[in-house]
Amino acid sequence: MNLEDIKKICIVGAGTMGHQISLAVALAGFKVTCTDISQEMLNKAQNFARTYLAERVAKEKLSQEQADRALASLSFTESLEEAAGDADFVIEAAVEKLDVKRKLFAELDSITPSHAILATNSSFIVSSEVAYATKKPDKVCNMHFFYPALVMKLVEVVQGSHTSQETAQVTMDLCTKMGKTGVLLKKEIYGFLVNRIVSAINNEALFLADIGIASPEEIDTAVVSGLGHPMGPFRLMDLLGIDLYYDITMERYRMTQDPREKPSPMVVEKVAKKEWGRKTKKGFYKYD
Ligand SMILES: NC(=O)c1ccc[n+]([C@@H]2O[C@H](COP(=O)([O-])OP(=O)(O)OC[C@H]3O[C@@H](n4cnc5c(N)ncnc54)[C@H](O)[C@@H]3O)[C@@H](O)[C@H]2O)c1
Structure with missing residues (x-):
């Protein structure tokens, strides 16, 4: 299969990532159907697409014709069969x-x-963890976008030992077609490149806050002013979702059984209080 054979792409999940990936794929000229088990999330994704495209036209970043074409190629449904039945590529x-992912892949x-x-x-999860739920592991790989997917250029494509060269190449070509910068990892490693580096920073930041060396605000200031990062680790966790960070850490702990991999007490407390960051208006910081 070549990139030219891809006409229709299915996006499973209309959450933080899925709604923007859907739109980014539609803007790259593909027919897209986004599916989710929640009609509310699908409605939100559809509203977002309309608002986003109208704003881009108003700012003269897109022509009315481009916006109309993207909107017309984008559809939303709760039915996985309808969304994926004629898809050439699924994200x-x-x-x-x-x-959940294993069941979905099956x-x-x-x-x-x-x-x-x-x-x-x-x-974080390497595709070999889900590939064998299918009868075509050679057609399974990781395609890891970054938040916000409409803005961030990087996509990590991971070719596991089960992934064919063709699958990896077509996925890299799709990144290019979407105007993204694909990096190809030739071996699987949990967390890939960027998140392994970010996790090392987050874990150290949480450890320092947990043992009372400095507050999250002070640690963020140190990372921004001292390392030149655009955002400190606590603000970044708030942005991406402390609940997601907890799920990721628990998954890692389940895999390694290493007590050092357990979520930090501060993260456990935030998750229990449903202070998940920006999405709940409170995390390490408060939001209006
Ligand atoms: N949030 C980030 O910054 C980020 C960045 C890169 C990658 N990711 C990855 O992207 C994936 C989604 O993360 P998110 O932050 O968008 O999560 P999210 O919780 O915002 O959205 C997940 C969506 O999946 C839906 N869902 C759950 N089970 C489903 C099923 N069986 N079928 C269809 N839809 C289902 C939920 O209703 C929800 O709308 C995760 O694997 C995450 O690791 C997240």
Whole structure:
């Protein structure tokens, strides 16, 4: 299969990542169907697409024709069968839970045409964890976008030992077609490149705050002013979701059983209080 054979792309999950990936794919000229188990999330994604495209036209970043074309090529449905049944490429962006992803990949395997590539946008889980839920592991890989997906250029494509050269190449070509910068990892490693580096920083920041060396605000100031990062680790966790950070850490702990990998007490407390960051208006910081 070549990039030219891809006409229709299915995005599974309309959350923080899925709604923007859907729009980015539509803007690259593909027919897109976004599916989610929540009609509310689908409605939000659809409203976002309309508002975003109108704003881009108003700012003269897009022509009215480009916006109309993107909107017309984008559809939303609760039915996985309808979304994936005729898809040539699937990007799974559902919750970061291995059991959910495995079940989805097994379903996608039976629904999609045999040539379809199945990619996961997981932040940490390598695709071999889901590939064997299908009968075509050679067509499974990681395609990891960054938040916000409409803005961030980087996409990590991971070619596991089960992933064919063709699958990796078509996925890299899709990144280029979308105006993204793809980096190809030739071996699987949990967390890929960027999140491994970010995790090392986050874990140290949480450790320093947990043992009372400095407050989250002071640590963020140190990282921004001392390292030149655009945002400190606590503000970044608020932005991406402390609940997601907890799920990721728990998944890692389940895999390694290393007590040092357990979520920090501060993260456990925030999750229990439903202070998940920007999305709940409170995390390490408060938001209006
Ligand atoms: N948030 C980030 O910054 C970020 C960045 C890169 C990658 N990711 C990865 O992207 C994926 C999604 O993360 P998110 O932050 O968008 O999560 P989210 O919680 O915002 O959205 C997940 C969506 O998946 C839906 N969902 C759950 N089960 C489903 C199913 N069986 N079928 C269809 N939809 C289902 C939920 O209803 C929800 O709308 C995760 O694997 C995450 O690791 C997240």
